[in-house]
Amino acid sequence: xxxxxxxxxxxxxxxxxxxxxxxxxxxxxxxxxxxxxxxxxxxxxxxxxxxxxxxxxxxxxxxxxxxxxxxxxxxxxxxxxxxxxxxxxxxxxxxxxxxxxxxxxxxxxxxxxxxxxxx
Amino acid sequence: xxxxxxxxxxxxxxxxxxxxxxxxxxxxxxxxxxxxxxxxxxxxxxxxxxxxxxxxxxxxxxxxxxxxxxxxxxxxxxxxxxxxxxxxxxxxxxxxxxxxxxxxxxxxxxxxxxxxxxxxxxxxxxxxxxxxxxxxxxxxxxxxxxxxxxxxxxxxxxxxxxxxxxxxxxxxxxxxxxxxxxxxxxxxxxxxxxxxxxxxxxxxxxxxxxxxxxxxxxxxxxxxxxxxxxxxxxxxxxxxxxxxxxxxxxxxxxxxxxxxxxxxxxxxxxxxxxxxxxxxxxxxxxxxxxxxxxxxxxxxxxxxxxxxxxxxxxxxxxxxxxxxxxxxxxxxxxxxxxxxxxxxxxxxxxxxxxxxxxxxxxxxxxxxxxxxxxxxxxxxxxxxxxxxxxxxxxxxxxxxxxxxxxxxx
Numbered sequence: 001x002x003x004x005x006x007x008x009x010x011x012x013x014x015x016x017x018x019x020x021x022x023x024x025x026x027x028x029x030x031x032x033x034x035x036x037x038x039x040x041x042x043x044x045x046x047x048x049x050x051x052x053x054x055x056x057x058x059x060x061x062x063x064x065x066x067x068x069x070x071x072x073x074x075x076x077x078x079x080x081x082x083x084x085x086x087x088x089x090x091x092x093x094x095x096x097x098x099x100x101x102x103x104x105x106x107x108x109x110x111x112x113x114x115x116x117x118x119x
Numbered sequence: 120x121x122x123x124x125x126x127x128x129x130x131x132x133x134x135x136x137x138x139x140x141x142x143x144x145x146x147x148x149x150x151x152x153x154x155x156x157x158x159x160x161x162x163x164x165x166x167x168x169x170x171x172x173x174x175x176x177x178x179x180x181x182x183x184x185x186x187x188x189x190x191x192x193x194x195x196x197x198x199x200x201x202x203x204x205x206x207x208x209x210x211x212x213x214x215x216x217x218x219x220x221x222x223x224x225x226x227x228x229x230x231x232x233x234x235x236x237x238x239x240x241x242x243x244x245x246x247x248x249x250x251x252x253x254x255x256x257x258x259x260x261x262x263x264x265x266x267x268x269x270x271x272x273x274x275x276x277x278x279x280x281x282x283x284x285x286x287x288x289x290x291x292x293x294x295x296x297x298x299x300x301x302x303x304x305x306x307x308x309x310x311x312x313x314x315x316x317x318x319x320x321x322x323x324x325x326x327x328x329x330x331x332x333x334x335x336x337x338x339x340x341x342x343x344x345x346x347x348x349x350x351x352x353x354x355x356x357x358x359x360x361x362x363x364x365x366x367x368x369x370x371x372x373x374x375x376x377x378x379x380x381x382x383x384x385x386x387x388x389x390x391x392x393x394x395x396x397x398x399x400x401x402x403x404x405x406x407x408x409x410x411x412x413x414x415x416x417x418x419x420x421x422x423x424x425x426x427x428x429x430x431x432x433x434x435x436x437x438x439x440x441x442x443x444x445x446x447x448x449x450x451x452x453x454x455x456x457x458x459x460x461x462x463x464x465x466x467x468x469x470x471x472x473x474x475x476x477x478x479x480x481x482x483x484x485x486x487x488x489x490x491x492x493x494x495x496x497x498x499x500x501x502x503x504x505x506x507x508x509x510x511x512x513x514x515x516x517x518x519x520x521x522x523x524x525x526x527x528x
Contacts, residue, residue, distance in 0.1 A: 051126070051130070052123060052126060054123060055123060055126055055127060055130065063134065063138070064130070064134060067133065067134050067137030067138055067156075067157055068137050068155070068156065068157050068160060069157060070137065070138065070157045071157040071158060071160065071161040072161050073160065073161050073164065088164070088168055089160065089164065090152075090155060090160050090164060090174045092152075092154055092155045092156070092159075092160070096152075096153065097152045097153070097154070097155055097174065097175060099173060099174050099175065
């Protein structure tokens with residue numbers, strides 16, 4: 001299966017899926033442009049972070065939507081040309097602190113992704 | 120206000136808090152984290168992971184990484200307000216190596232019975248810099264006091280030498296006023312009265328008396344000459360010692376003397392004199408070829424001596440380390456039409472690649488314990504005297520020649 005948090009080929013797979021499929025994934029997903037503007041924000045992500053989709057799409061993810069990730073451990077990693085790294089993290093922002101596992105993904109394509117699952 | 124609008128407001132506020140470049144954590148009374156900003160996560164998450172604690176309770180973490188801080192919080196009786204203000208804590212890490220300690224600065228404020236605000240930052244780099252700086256200051260102070268001591272010792276030796284000199288001078292004066300004159304007068308008197316004295320004691324005895332007096336006078340004069348010569352030698356040695364002391368004093372003070380006309384011949388001679396013991400000890404033969412008349416150049420005697428001493432020391436060390444039967448250093452001074460050239464040639468280790476000018480760059484050295492500052496310093500001194508300095512070798516094991524050329528107008 002390609003639609004799992006840990007799937008090897010998920011980057012390519014994500015790029016081919018329509019929003020409806022992405023919305024029903026069993027993990028949180030943020031799809032951003034290469035400069036960090038949120039293009040898509042799925043349902044599970046809304047549930048985990050408490051930030052609504054309407055309030056995130058079109059904004060800069062690291063400074064406006066999830067400034068709790070705007071640091072050396074997360075945001076800085078996206079400055080690399082390509083990226084596939086998992087990090088343990090804490091989401092705080094509008095919610096109580098939640099330990100999460102993040103998968104930071106960036107390929108050659110137009111978009112970069114952050115996959116999120118609660119720990 | 121609808122929920123989205125409220126959320127936008129909250130988002131704005133939190134965006135500000137999250138961008139503060141300081142770690143911020145709000146906890147309840149038992150340490151459960153209510154809020155933590157981006158920098159806070161960056162600073163604390165690695166510690167949570169390292170200690171294998173769930174990243175939800177700060178007090179649990181502090182118990183392990185900064186127990187003194189936790190203890191302070193526990194005994195605090197503050198109702199609301201500041202409990203800890205800008206205090207430095209060394210963070211206890213797992214498997215941390217000495218010298219790689221992490222240092223955090225903490226402030227803790229009690230906002231209400233159920234709200235504690237922790238503000239913190241990683242000050243490790245700053246702490247290290249500060250340590251280095253205070254170490255440097257301490258080193259400087261030690262260095263300074265060494266100079267003070269050296270300066271004091273030189274001063275005391277100088278005083279002793281002056282005292283000794285004036286004592287020797289007094290001896291010199293006192294022998295000038297000897298009894299030889301009186302004896303001469305006595306001899307002349309006896310010669311004049313020779314006939315009367317001959318009548319009284321006989322001619323032979325009278326002549327013998329004059330001979331005796333003559334002998335005494337000659338002996339005394341000879342002795343006086345000897346003493347005078349040895350005193351003069353002593354006075355020369357004293358003035359030589361004083362000269363050396365003066366040079367050393369200038370080193371210690373680090374004073375640069377004014378640009379006065381100086382004689383390069385005397386600089387080389389003084390440098391050789393200062394290093395003679397070291398040449399001897401290391402079995403290095405030193406020879407020189409310096410014309411008696413060398414036109415003076417304007418310069419800083421102390422600094423130029425420093426250069427010559429440095430080059431000579433390098434030559435001696437190189438020769439000493441080399442496996443050659445006859446260890447030698449040869450110094451040549453040549454007065455040309457437009458320049459005065461000094462070359463110091465040794466038959467020591469030498470180096471590959473003919474041109475050794477890169478040795479004059481800061482930080483370049485061939486010595487295991489060298490700093491590479493000596494020759495760089497030499498170069499800048501020579502250049503400040505309108506001169507050039509070069510180093511050449513015919514190859515490894517074939518010795519080297521350092522050449523200084525001073526332009527004369």
